[in-house]
Each structure stands twice: as C-alpha cells, then as structure tokens.
Amino acid sequence: MNPAWWQIEMTVPAAMGEAVEARLQTAGAESVSFLEMGDDPVFTAGQLWESSRCQALFAQAPGREASLHALIEDEGWQPYQPTVQPVAEQDWVASTQAAFPARAFGRLWVAPGWAATPLGAAVLHLDPGQAFGTGAHPTTALCLRFLDAHIHGGELLTDYGCGSGILAIAALLLGAGQALGVDTDPVALRVAAENAQRNGVAGRLQLALPHAAPTPQADLLVANILAEPLVSLAPLLARQVRPHGRIALSGLLHHQEAAVRHAYAPYFALDPVERQEDWSLLSGRRTSGV
Template sequence: MAWFEINIKTSIMCIDAVSQLLYRTGANGVQILNPNDPDLLGNASGLWDFFEPENTTLDFEGAVVTAYLERDSIEGTVDTLKNKLEELTSFGLDPSPGIIETQIVFQENWENEWKKYFKPIRLGKKMVVKPSWETVESKTDEIVIEIDPGNAFGSGTHETTSLCIEMIEKYMRPSDHVLDVGCGSGILSIAAGLLGAKSILGVDIDPVAVKTARENIERNHLENISDIRQGDLLSVVDQPADLVVANIIAEIIIQLVDDIDSVIKSGGYFIASGIILQRLDSVLDKIQSSGLEVVETVKKGEWAVIVARKGL
C-alpha cells in the first residue's frame, strides 16, 4: 500500500463538485488552492498570519483540489475521476482544464522520514535540544532536553521556539510556577522544568499534543512537577502563575491578553511568541492597553517575542 496525492485542476465553479468526487473515492478531506479566495486576497485579519504569496499562484485561471488516498494502485481511481469530470458538463458545469495529476508521496515508513532532518541543536545560553533517537556530547554546564515532537509543534528548530527558550532562561526564577499555553510537544515546559521551575502547567487544545507533551515530560523526568491538560486556552487553568509563556499566533495572543490578568501573579512575566513581524504592532498595542508593561521585544527572522510584566 502507498499514499497517493491527487491534484485536480479545475474551474472555480467546479470546486465543490470536484471535492465531492474526491470524497466519494474515499478521501477523508480535501485541500483547495484558490488564488481568488476572498479571504486570501484580502488577507483577512486573524485568518492569515503568514503565507508565501508565491505558493498561492497558479499558471491557469481556476483552482486545484487535492486529496490523499491510500491504494495499491491509483489507475482505476484516476479513470473513474476522469469519467466523472466529463459527466459534470451534463449538469451545466465546466470543469476545465480538468487535468488530473498524481504522485506517490508517502512510502511504507514515511512517518519516520522526517527524523533524519532533526538533529541536536543548541539554543539560548546553555540549552541543548536533542531528539530521543540521537546521542549528544554536552558540556558540563549545558542542559539537555530530550524530545520527540511526533505530530505536535515544537522541536526547537523554529525561531519562535528558540526565542521563547532564550526568554525563559532570562526571566524565569527557580521558584516560579510556570504556565505554558499551547504547549505543543512540551518543549517549553521541559525547558522551564530543567531550569528549576517549581511547578509547570501545560495546556493544549489538541489531544495529540497533550499525549506527546506528557510523553516528553516523562522522558525528561519532570512528571513530579508537571501537569499537562487538554483545554481551550485558559479554560482549564485554575490558579495564577509567576511566568506565563504562549508560543502560538498573533490573533490568539490578542484573545489571550483579555484574560491574562486572571492567570498571572502580580510582578509576573508574560512571554508571547509566534508573532509574525507584520502583526507585531497590533499585539504590542493590545498588551499595552491591558495594563501590562512591555519589558522587551526581540526579533529573529520574520518572527518576534514580547516579554511583558504585570504590576505589583
């Protein structure tokens, strides 16, 4: 068995019809690339923090509908789709150009292929992040985070994660209770724990992330001081923390700020990352209007982190 990617080039008017054809072949979902999508053209606030414009253009007038199917062979499926596309004309629909392209994208062990690109990296002043299947020689004063991100965000290679770790090193005190909002793989919770946090609460809406974070917490022997919960933002947080870190996206940070006062102690710090530079000013405005004092803003590549403090 192999995974096949099916791309159908069609007209805007046939996006829904083509999507239904792919669902009927057994696809669990479809991806639609429509350069004329109103939200994409308008870059609607809160919907698109970051995208590459060159990846949203086509060399024809229309759209591409993509699906992934697991099959021994794709020939019969393609023949069926071609016939069904032709039948759309009898309903007054024009599916042109009506081109079907396929390729094998996942081999039998595709889920492990990404591992060969994840190597140990050094972050901040003394943190080393290494995948669980690699070995690393660390210096005497270095702290090693062992992690397997699986399908959850957070391997340490992204600028937003490294920015957060640098700020945790700088602002966290060994006696701090830490809240990690949108914990993903748990990498920031682990960094805080290995740096001496008194307790850690990690929250994520994604059950896969929660499972992965718990496994990584155990892998780093921090289960005695850590609690990973599934929930929407702050809905499962029941006490304030000395340090709150959120590596998410700008729009969610803006929403989070409305309730940040309830989860951060007086004199506590808020580390907000995952902010694309184009949204930095709007996040800064929101944080400042909430009464928090912006202590520091650091940029790296196309991203930024904001450190703010709640007054005494």
C-alpha cells in the same frame, strides 16, 4: 533500473495529520515524516501550525508507483498537492539523524536520543514524529531563549497553547518548580505527558484543556500561539500572571506586533521586541491589577 524507494510528499492540514499518517502506514509506508513548511523537522507534539509537509517512504515493489497514485486518488488527497517520486538507495539512518541535530538555547539543549550533548547540560529529549515542537522554528527558539534568560529556580510557569510541552518541560529542566500546560487539543496533551515522562518532569507538570485548567498566578507565562488568539486572550492571560511576573508572547509576524502590543499594554510594561527571521516575541512585566 528500478529505484530502491518511492516517496509520497504532500502538504497536510494539521487536523488531518494523524489520519494521514495512519493511512500511509497501513498502505505499507516504511517511514512517515512531518516537516514544518520551512523544511525544519517536526517533533512529537500537538499541532500549532496550520499545515506540515508530509513525506512517506515506500520500498520498491512491482506496480508500486501506480499503487501510490491509486492511494492518493482513493483517499482524496489531490488538494494536498501530492507528488510521487523515485528515491535512490542511501543510508536512511544516517540521513535521518543528520536531519535532526541537537540544538542549544543558552543552558538548554533540545536533542533526539542519538545526538551527543555536553556533559552536565540540561537536555530536553525529543525524537522525530508527527507535529510541532523541535526548537527549530523561530517562535519556539525565541521562547526557549526567553526561558533561559528568565528561569532562575523555583518559578511557577504557565505554557498556554503547550502543544508538545516543549516550553513547559524546558522551564522545568532549567529549574522552574512547577508548570501548567494548557492546550485545546487532547492529542497534544497526551503527547506532552509522554514527553514529560521521558524527560523526568511528569510529577511537576500539570496538563489541562482550557475549560478545565486551574488559573494560578504564574511567575512566568509563555504563549506561543498566533496573533489573533493572543489579542483576544489578553485579559485572561494577564489575570494568570502575578504582579511583577513576566509574560512572553510569540507566534506573531512582524506586522502583527502593534496589535498584540496594544492588547497587552494595559497590563504589562512591555520590553523591546525580539525578532528572528519573520517572527517576533513580545515580553513584559505585569504592572496592573486590572
């Protein structure tokens, strides 16, 4: 018996995500989904992670399996370790919605449009799409919990490496007065602007590439990037936090904590590290005018 669907699955580098998605869609894909490597869904955002797992679903048609193998060959996708598999019929709407639940982070909920959330809660709406920023990944979750604990109302926040804008938008929904999102990827900034518009905070969020970004002294600065850039950016990020302001640094693994702590110790009184799974968040209060 013929299967109802065929699926291509492969690991796609961040820089190739948009091009691969566009090619799959022109080849007839009914849906294209990107997931973080630990199976967490990836929502609309700029890329922060080096690669994502791509799944593309095609309706059954004569010669479909052969045509998908030919597509992989023609596009040179063999290094992405693609697989082509038959998929049985199922309720795709129900299964997709089940894969993207609402998630709570203290006062804040991150949810797709169809998910129920408590009445009166602060809700950040994101729907599935390409790239990073659901709150599912431990580093994002650590940062969201930090914001829930430290946003009290009216703060100026900088989100350095903002990607989807999830952290800056979350801060504004929790009561921050203004936010600045900085990212090296123009696509990320475009998607962050779309997410801000959808969540009703576009008027309070400024977005910029690093070379064009203003350098306000923020009450709070969050940087959910990777350990190596965190270390090299320490003097720059420290200058962008006001005296007694707070910083939160994530995207680092446990074994990278010491290097990041050493880089920021001259500028901040650092808190005990927060950890979730293999990942860490280092935070602290600005102490020096250096």
